[in-house]
Amino acid sequence: MDLQEIFSSFIGNLNTNATSMNSTTPTPAYTAFPTGVTSIFALLLSFPALREWLKLLVIGGILETCRRCISSFYQYVTNAFFITAIFEEDDPCYDWMMVWLSSHPSWSKARELSVTARNFNLVSNAVVVRGEEEDPASMLQNNRSISYLPSVSTSYSVWYKGRRITVIRERTQTGNWGRKEETLTIRIMSRSHKFLDRLLLEAKKNYRAAQEKNISIYVSDISGNWRHIASRPKRPLRSIVLDPGIKDLLLDDAKDFLDSKPWYLERGIPFRRGYLLYGAPGSGKTSIIHSMAGELGLDVYVISLSRAGLDDTSLNELISELPERCIALMEDIDAAFHHGLTREGTTNSSVTNDPQVPPPQNGQAPPPPSTSRLSLSGLLNALDGVGAQEGRILFATTNKYSALDPALCRPGRMDIHVEFKLASKYQAQELFRCFYLPSERLDTEDTDQDEKDQKDEHVLDSGYGSVDGDAASSISSEDSTPPTPSTPSTPSSSSPLLTNSDKLVVSGHSHRQRAPKLSRRKVAHLARAFADAIPERECSMASLQGFLMTYKTRPFDAIKEAPAWVARERADALAKKSASANVATVVPAATTAVPAVPGALPPTCDAEPSAAATAP
Numbered sequence: 001m002d003l004q005e006i007f008s009s010f011i012g013n014l015n016t017n018a019t020s021m022n023s024t025t026p027t028p029a030y031t032a033f034p035t036g037v038t039s040i041f042a043l044l045l046s047f048p049a050l051r052e053w054l055k056l057l058v059i060g061g062i063l064e065t066c067r068r069c070i071s072s073f074y075q076y077v078t079n080a081f082f083i084t085a086i087f088e089e090d091d092p093c094y095d096w097m098m099v100w101l102s103s104h105p106s107w108s109k110a111r112e113l114s115v116t117a118r119n120f121n122l123v124s125n126a127v128v129v130r131g132e133e134e135d136p137a138s139m140l141q142n143n144r145s146i147s148y149l150p151s152v153s154t155s156y157s158v159w160y161k162g163r164r165i166t167v168i169r170e171r172t173q174t175g176n177w178g179r180k181e182e183t184l185t186i187r188i189m190s191r192s193h194k195f196l197d198r199l200l201l202e203a204k205k206n207y208r209a210a211q212e213k214n215i216s217i218y219v220s221d222i223s224g225n226w227r228h229i230a231s232r233p234k235r236p237l238r239s240i241v242l243d244p245g246i247k248d249l250l251l252d253d254a255k256d257f258l259d260s261k262p263w264y265l266e267r268g269i270p271f272r273r274g275y276l277l278y279g280a281p282g283s284g285k286t287s288i289i290h291s292m293a294g295e296l297g298l299d300v301y302v303i304s305l306s307r308a309g310l311d312d313t314s315l316n317e318l319i320s321e322l323p324e325r326c327i328a329l330m331e332d333i334d335a336a337f338h339h340g341l342t343r344e345g346t347t348n349s350s351v352t353n354d355p356q357v358p359p360p361q362n363g364q365a366p367p368p369p370s371t372s373r374l375s376l377s378g379l380l381n382a383l384d385g386v387g388a389q390e391g392r393i394l395f396a397t398t399n400k401y402s403a404l405d406p407a408l409c410r411p412g413r414m415d416i417h418v419e420f421k422l423a424s425k426y427q428a429q430e431l432f433r434c435f436y437l438p439s440e441r442l443d444t445e446d447t448d449q450d451e452k453d454q455k456d457e458h459v460l461d462s463g464y465g466s467v468d469g470d471a472a473s474s475i476s477s478e479d480s481t482p483p484t485p486s487t488p489s490t491p492s493s494s495s496p497l498l499t500n501s502d503k504l505v506v507s508g509h510s511h512r513q514r515a516p517k518l519s520r521r522k523v524a525h526l527a528r529a530f531a532d533a534i535p536e537r538e539c540s541m542a543s544l545q546g547f548l549m550t551y552k553t554r555p556f557d558a559i560k561e562a563p564a565w566v567a568r569e570r571a572d573a574l575a576k577k578s579a580s581a582n583v584a585t586v587v588p589a590a591t592t593a594v595p596a597v598p599g600a601l602p603p604t605c606d607a608e609p610s611a612a613a614t615a616p
């Protein structure tokens with residue numbers, strides 16, 4: 001019996017019913033309706049095309065129902081026998097898995113794959129196409145190595161420890177301004193989580209090993225999530241020159257803190273430590289934090305208090321989402337509460353409406369109004385409130401120590417305060433030594449070289465990777481005066497082919513030079529001479545480093561030119577001072593208001609130096 005017959009009999013029945021009703025009762029108005037419907041159906045079914053469509057509709061419905069049943073059954077079986085793990089792009093696990101996948105041998109046989117030069121936040125060349133590592137020259141030229149990865153929307157099967165893993169990489173629209181986000185799905189045929197755990201741990205270990213020489217830097221994004229933004233090579237601690245004892249104090253205290261969790265727990269003391277580094281700009285505050293992060297093997301989470309949209313709640317959330325062992329860094333902590341206050345102590349009074357704040361200098365653009373909605377009490381709560389993360393080390397830096405609220409500086413929030421001053425003669429000497437003694441010789445005795453050096457102290461060293469010694473020496477021999485940034489120097493070497501107007505105007509010095517190979521003793525001797533030329537606590541370490549950079553391969557010239565450079569720096573400082581004297585109100589510099597002893601507190605902060613120095 002086909003569909004037409006079914007409908008005909010159905011319509012026939014309807015007609016019979018309608019007739020019987022008509023014979024017994026008066027015909028109500030609605031009886032016309034079934035008759036109308038049947039005639040419409042009959043009419044419709046008289047078209048063969050419509051009959052066929054109807055058939056297709058029924059068959060399609062049956063097929064879709066079957067498909068859904070099979071899919072549900074498959075889902076059931078998958079859930080029963082497989083484990084499915086999903087990795088989202090903005091999660092660190094995604095990077096671990098991608099690096100793990102990129103090094104999996106399956107890609108050498110895959111017929112369809114994605115080729116990428118992304119390094120998944122690794123500085124090292126952990127992700128490489130096999131064979132590339134055999135060509136170190138190409139690796140050096142381009143730090144971005146090529147790797148193979150699963151292509152988007154393709155399902156792959158790879159084998160791991162005798163088990164089949166299905167890998168699916170997908171890209172979906174997030175709805176945030178057309179942004180697309182990737183997810184990686186890994187399906188393992190296993191009922192136990194053990195296998196997945198092993199895979200994850202291996203991926204994490206591989207990634208960590210590739211990251212060993214780097215530190216990871218995280219910042220918060222606009223939606224308040226931590227995002228990995230960079231990996232930086234670890235900075236050796238010895239490259240930072242501070243007054244004796246400061247590095248040891250900080251490092252020993254931090255190490256001791258990280259090892260003392262049980263001690264804190266037993267006594268019910270919150271397991272947190274805060275360090276406040278204050279003082280002159282360019283004195284090494286940020287550098288020592290970077291270096292300590294490398295030394296302690298911790299990642300750095302930068303909390304920017306002046307970030308647009310940051311309020312008390314979001315700061316609280318950010319801090320509570322920090323991992324247990326990490327360094328939280330708040331740079332220029334004073335800036336969050338003194339918007340518009342510049343390094344020189346000038347500000348736009350229309351922004352702050354603070355009567356103590358001087359008006360802007362002539363021609364100076366007013367600083368933009370901050371959109372941060374953070375309050376001091378919000379910051380204090382975030383630092384040691386109930387939601388504050390345990391185990392974190394907080395580093396805060398400021399150039400304006402006296403501007404900080406005493407509540408912020410108290411032990412428990414900032415346990416150790418360290419002043420960073422302008423360079424001492426000792427620091428100048430050590431910086432010079434670091435500069436001209438190649439790193440591999442900093443730690444080793446070189447008595448042989450000492451002896452050799454006494455005979456010939458001007459032997460040239462290829463230590464700076466020179467390939468063009470002759471060209472370089474011609475520049476260095478004729479121009480030993482450091483160029484000032486405002487007056488670019490013109491190399492006087494004139495080629496017969498160059499007319500006067502063709503002459504190159506170059507500022508700075510070429511680094512393609514050979515540095516004299518100096519012994520430890522010779523460098524120590526020169527370093528003392530350099531320190532003699534540098535006045536005590538007048539120049540910042542950053543400016544000294546900048547000066548030495550112009551003599552990267554010419555230590556003798558650096559010493560010769562140091563007094564002239566100091567004179568220029570003094571003249572510049574004097575000019576700046578007289579310019580700022582014209583400003584109505586002068587905000588006192590933080591460095592003049594603080595005590596000289598590292599660890600001691602200035603009068604504006606809680607005067608509890610002993611508490612600041614006691615580490616459990």
Ligand SMILES: Nc1ncnc2c1ncn2[C@@H]1O[C@H](COP(=O)(O)OP(=O)(O)OP(=O)(O)O)[C@@H](O)[C@H]1O
Pocket residue numbers: 239240241242280281282283284285286287288397398399420431541542543545
């Ligand atoms: N004590 C130091 N030893 C070695 N290098 C230093 C030292 N101080 C500063 N420098 C160099 O000067 C530059 C600036 O240093 P850094 O950013 O650490 O200073 P800072 O005190 O944090 O400055 P700011 O207060 O302006 O942020 C860096 O390139 C660093 O190498």
